[in-house]
Amino acid sequence: MSSYQEGLTGEGLAADYLVKRGYTVVARRFRSRTGEVDLVARQGNTLYFIEVKYRPRGRLGSGLQAVTPDKRQRLKQAARHYLKGAPSAYFIGCLEITRAGVWFYPDILHEV
Amino acid sequence: MVSNERRQALYAYDQDLWHQGLRFAGIDEAGRGPLAGPVVAACVVFSPGTQMLDFIDDSKKLSEKRREAVCEEVFRWADFVGVGQVEAEEIDRINILEATKLAMRRAAQGAPAPLFLIDAVAGVGLSGRERPIIHGDAVSYSIAAASIVAKVTRDRQMRALGERFPGYGFARHKGYGTAAHMQAIRELGPCQEHRRSFLKSFAPP
Numbered sequence: 001m002s003s004y005q006e007g008l009t010g011e012g013l014a015a016d017y018l019v020k021r022g023y024t025v026v027a028r029r030f031r032s033r034t035g036e037v038d039l040v041a042r043q044g045n046t047l048y049f050i051e052v053k054y055r056p057r058g059r060l061g062s063g064l065q066a067v068t069p070d071k072r073q074r075l076k077q078a079a080r081h082y083l084k085g086a087p088s089a090y091f092i093g094c095l096e097i098t099r100a101g102v103w104f105y106p107d108i109l110h111e112v
Numbered sequence: 113m114v115s116n117e118r119r120q121a122l123y124a125y126d127q128d129l130w131h132q133g134l135r136f137a138g139i140d141e142a143g144r145g146p147l148a149g150p151v152v153a154a155c156v157v158f159s160p161g162t163q164m165l166d167f168i169d170d171s172k173k174l175s176e177k178r179r180e181a182v183c184e185e186v187f188r189w190a191d192f193v194g195v196g197q198v199e200a201e202e203i204d205r206i207n208i209l210e211a212t213k214l215a216m217r218r219a220a221q222g223a224p225a226p227l228f229l230i231d232a233v234a235g236v237g238l239s240g241r242e243r244p245i246i247h248g249d250a251v252s253y254s255i256a257a258a259s260i261v262a263k264v265t266r267d268r269q270m271r272a273l274g275e276r277f278p279g280y281g282f283a284r285h286k287g288y289g290t291a292a293h294m295q296a297i298r299e300l301g302p303c304q305e306h307r308r309s310f311l312k313s314f315a316p317p
Contacts, residue, residue, distance in 0.1 A: 015187050025184055027265060028193035031218040032150075033202065084305075086272035 010054025011038055014095045017102045023048070027082070035078035039095070047090040048106055049079040055098045063096025064105055072109060122253040123164045129227075130160035136227035137192070138254025139220060139236075141212050142262040146287030147297070148280070148306045149270050150197045151208065153215035154261035155223050156254050157192040165189065168256050176267065183264040186257045194219040195265050204309045213237060219258075231255050277303040 015025045018041045026047070027040035039050040051071065053063025067075075075092045083090065091107040129136055141153040165185045167178055174182065187193055196218025203211040213236045220228060226240040231248035245251050249259035267286055274283035280296045280303065287293070287305075302311055 009191075011193075012188070012191060019184070019188055025187040026268065027195060028187050028190075029222075030195045030197070030265070031221065032197040033199065082269075084269060084272045084276060086275040088272075 010097050011052050013054075013097055013102070014039055014050070014052045017095070017104070030078070030082060032078070032081050034081045035074050037075060037078040037082065040082065045089060047079075047083070047088055048093045049075055049082070049090060050093040050095050050104075051075060053094060053096040055096060058096075058098040060098055060100035060103060061096075062098055063103075064094050064108065067094050067108060076109070118169055118250075119164065119167075119253075122168065122251070122256055125251055126158070126253040134227055135160070135225050136229055136254065137220060137223045137225040138229050138248070138252055138256070138258040139216050140231040140249055140255050140259035140262050141215060141233070142259070142266040143287070144208055144212055145289075146307075147289050147293065147310045148200060148282065148287035148303070149273060150199050150266065151203060151211050151215050152262050152266040152269070153196045153212065153219040154258040154265065155192070155194040155196075155216070155219040155228075156186060156190050156258040156261060157223055157225050158189070158254060158257070159191045162189055162191075164253070165257075168253060168260070172263075174260070179260055179264050179267075182260050186261055190257065192223050192225075193261060194221060194223055195261065196221070197265075197269075200305050200307045203307050207309070208307075209233075229255050231259065273305050277305060 011028060018025055023041040023043050025041050030037050037049050038052040041048045051067050053066055055063050072092060079090055092109045093106045094108050095104045137155050137157045139155045141151060143149060143151045167182050196215040198211040198215040216236045220238050228238050228240055228242050229252050230242055230244050232246055234244040236242055248255040270286040271283045279300050281292055285293050
């Protein structure tokens with residue numbers, strides 16, 4: 001399996017993980033002029049813009065580490081664009097799949 | 113109500129291609145006609161033999177609530193889902209047909225498929241072979257799935273625009289040229305999400 005295909009499998013797994021925990025997945029691989037986001041999920045009135053990192057051989061935290069401050073800012077941009085300026089509560093999150101299992105960090109701008 | 117036979121026929125079309133050993137994506141668009149908002153395209157790839165989802169059918173025939181539920185199932189079971197969006201201002205710059213193709217290219221970027229089944233549009237400029245199909249969302253299961261994802265995504269965007277630009281009724285008509293929408297444009301003037309190139313014919317922007 002190429003690393004690209006692994007990435008895809010990762011997004012499907014991530015969507016399934018979130019659905020099983022009561023989130024609603026509202027977008028996958030959303031692209032506009034200003035950016036791209038892997039997954040958008042909703043719980044109640046809160047939206048989560050999520051970068052998916054698939055590292056089946058990596059350690060816990062290795063996916064999260066790969067989301068650089070620059071990438072976080074770009075995710076924020078994509079989130080603003082997706083929301084079209086409508087007031088909405090949202091977080092930037094990261095979901096990593098490593099040999100330690102699936103781990104969801106719901107708010108990577110404010111903690112970590 | 114969606115007939116089961118119809119859904120079987122859609123699935124059979126894709127199954128036939130799977131049996132020929134082809135791997136392909138379905139592509140469809142939403143929002144070519146409206147006076148406001150983005151045009152949104154979706155690209156969906158299922159693994160050969162993926163279970164058939166309920167209520168996959170022409171996106172216009174399902175209720176809004178049902179479409180949302182089906183869309184979520186597609187997000188869950190498809191191998192690949194990509195959504196591409198082109199804003200009103202970009203549409204004015206390059207025209208709606210080119211904007212539709214651009215949205216399709218954004219949606220299909222990185223799709224793991226050498227063949228693309230596309231609803232009604234030819235010459236999109238994708239990385240693989242393209243097969244345009246008229247009324248494709250009533251022919252192919254993958255196109256029908258893409259059609260639902262595109263429509264649901266666009267409708268959500270229009271509801272968000274409705275909050276930001278109240279008075280036009282975007283949440284209701286999703287930007288289409290209903291009588292109420294035209295009247296609102298006459299009274300309020302266009303907002304930044306209106307496609308100026310679409311308004312020329314009925315009122316000076």
